[in-house]
Amino acid sequence: MTKNINTIKIQSPPPYLSIIHKNSPNKDANTTITSKHAPTVLTIAGSDSSGGAGIEADLKTITCNKCYGCTCITTLTAQNPHGVIDHLAIPQKIVANCLKANFKDLQIDCVKTGMLTFEAINAIYEELLNNDKCNDLNFVVDPVFVATSGFQLTFDNPKNELIKQLCEKIFPHALLITPNLEESIDILEYFKEVAGNNNTFGIEDIGSVDDLISIAIDKNITDVLYLSKENKIIVYESQYINTKSTHGTGCTLSSCIASNLAQGYDLVNSCFGAIEYVSNCIFMGQANYTPCKKVDINGIDNGPINHCWNISKSPIQRMFDDTLYSNPPTVGTNISNTHKLYDTEKSFYEYLITHPEIAPHWESYTKHPFVDKLSRNELPLHQFEFYIAQDYYYLVGYAKISSLLAAKIPGYDGLLQQLEIIGNVNAGLNRHIKRIGAIENCSDALETIAYLEEAPRRFALKNYHRIFKDIADNNGTHLELIIAVAPCLHGYGVASSNFIKNLDSNGDNSSLKSKMYREWMTDYSNDHYQKAKKDGVELLNKIGEYINYTGDSSRLENLIQIFKEVVILETKFWDEALKADEEWYYKQT
Incomplete structure (x- = not known):
């Protein structure tokens, strides 16, 4: 009797990892061990x-x-x-x-x-x-x-x-x-x-041994490291997690x-x-992140910690994501879903900005006093300069994440859209270089860039870049990346529209500051920017259609939380600018 035999071909190891494992040196420049072993x-x-x-x-x-x-x-x-x-x-x-x-x-x-x-x-x-x-x-x-x-x-x-x-x-x-x-x-x-x-x-009387002690104090965990030879104490403070x-x-x-x-x-x-x-x-x-499913024992909810949180994908997930994967699944699945996770009467963009968890933060962001003061010509020039310097490096990160998105997004149209965005970001970088050059009287673009290179990068910028990097490092899909950059694109347009009317009541149109502020406001309300916003809404709608099609409620919740966190980061970006003093450039913390 002939049996039905399916042959599954095992793929070769990932090519890049294979190369670096074969050719890695014993140590890298930072002296950490990165050898074959x-x-x-x-x-x-x-x-x-x-x-x-x-x-x-x-x-x-x-x-x-x-x-x-x-x-x-x-x-x-x-x-x-x-x-x-x-x-x-x-x-x-x-x-x-x-x-x-x-x-x-x-x-x-x-x-x-x-x-x-x-x-x-x-x-x-x-x-x-x-x-x-x-x-x-x-x-x-x-x-x-x-x-x-x-x-x-x-x-x-x-x-x-x-x-x-x-x-x-x-x-x-x-x-x-x-x-x-x-x-x-x-x-x-x-x-x-x-x-x-x-x-x-x-503790120093124990002898020439170092000691690390963990103590919970109020809402912090304090770890105290005693270095015996130096007779020195290092204190590490971390947030207490109520679990x-x-x-x-x-x-x-x-x-x-x-x-x-x-x-x-x-x-x-x-x-x-x-x-x-x-x-x-x-x-x-x-x-929801528990590493294992537990059986309730007398209502006690003690549990283990999640050691493997930093493993982004299992080997089988990587296999299915591999572009060379050719074996068909042995069991077909129909992921079409008739239950809609969000109201399709709204665009997915509207769904996000009116979501109860996001709406208050969206309001604070798009009606921010930074933009209000700027539109009225009341914002001190040093605070605008601080913001432009921070935004210059934000746009560098935006361009990098858009480049990654271009590699991940499916379809030729998606690729072209990301390439256009990268072109727009480059234009924005050039405008920022001209603004800083005018404020600091730099002789040319190279001098301005050198000035920007030395500018301190503050917490809001670092935290913004961190969420970009975290998504990229943990194999975030094109969906997460699109959501991460969406609040910037749409929020600036809304904020500009909210305060553009103030320009008419601003009588000063001749000073450097007034010209810069007017140009900044119109950059985010002109036809070119509005077209970019419209394209962005269509892209978000495609994500919404995908979410409704798959019925993936956990993915939807993740996207909501990413959008919310980035909106909060945008608000903090402008909060920080309003706190900058005239000596901001010389303060590295």
Whole structure:
């Protein structure tokens, strides 16, 4: 009997990645390791059966931070974010043999420890520390006594004796220890007891080891890094995120620091990067971003953090996005949707600007006092100059994102439209160069550009560019990119229309300032700009049709939030201009 056989051809690896993996140097100009071989991080810790903490969290973190992770398990646990149900300590001989096997076969760039038993401490001391194997290694110690849930993790080991063993055998060899607040107090209490209850005893008395402690204070998380050799304290402040999904944060922080150290970063920056990574993991682990679907257990909503938030696409998604993908799907799907997600009586542009989450911000943006003052010739010239300098670099970013959009947008008409936009942006850049040149009496365009190159780039501009870059870096589609640039195109036209009438009541038409302001207002209300706005509305309507066709409510919500955030950024752009003083050019912050 003949069987129906479908042959699926596996594609070759991505060509660009293949090239750079074959030809990458050992190190780049910033001294971080970018060789053919990923830096290797060894984690010595307990296993968490739920995957949120311990060895499992370490491996996810190490992998997501572009290192190779190897393991030495000290304890097997049956646990979840609510607590530990059972455990089994690994015998010292097995721990020792795991260490021997890893060091015999792998070049270890950094060692990180988590939950340690007496057996594990003895094995580490005898195999690595007492025979100088770790002399040239970065050694990060996370002294795990208490889980994020509050569960005591010392198990059958008396806590004071465990701390004693750590202090005598492990801490002296560490580059960094990373206790949480409760664990820091436990360690200090032990040392105070050893020192005879000396009340002046401090963390610096532990010895020549650096220490990072995390503390929640009001609405901030404060991480304090003590550098023992410099006798210096570095304080990192991050926003407190109100969520109970924090299982595994300590393990993740220390393993991320270890990964950064393995890549060649210094300790201060390694901690900085790790704190930001963990903060993002917590944020992306709440609400709709939870890394796994949980079964409700007695109403308790503790959960893990999202270690993989920075992985933008799964391999299968990349495969389907590959322009060379040729295998037809084995199961056909009809994505046509009869339920409309938004009222098609309105244009998608109108839907967005009247959306309840966007409308108040759109009002603030398009009726901004910056434009009102400018139209009345009441805006100080230095504030206009500040705005033009910031907008010059905004337009550079706009041109880059439009170039990327030209590559992503489907259809020849879409490509032509983006090329026209890039031409318009270039014209806008040239107008800005002429304005700054006139204000600063520059001899030519090159002198003006040199002046602009030295101008400080402030927070509103940086935040605007950041959202562009974030969409681009995380493989945002043409839909997200179009939405990200739409508020600028449409908002300037609306703002100009709202205040254009003020030009008639402005009697001064001869001064440099008045001529510039009048030209700026008319730039965004002339026929050429209105045509660009009309084309932009049609493009947004195509997005709306696509959203209604697919019925993709989550994509619609994403587009709404992007549009909203960019409208807020536009408002802050002009807010910042109104705060600029006459010395703005010489202030770099």
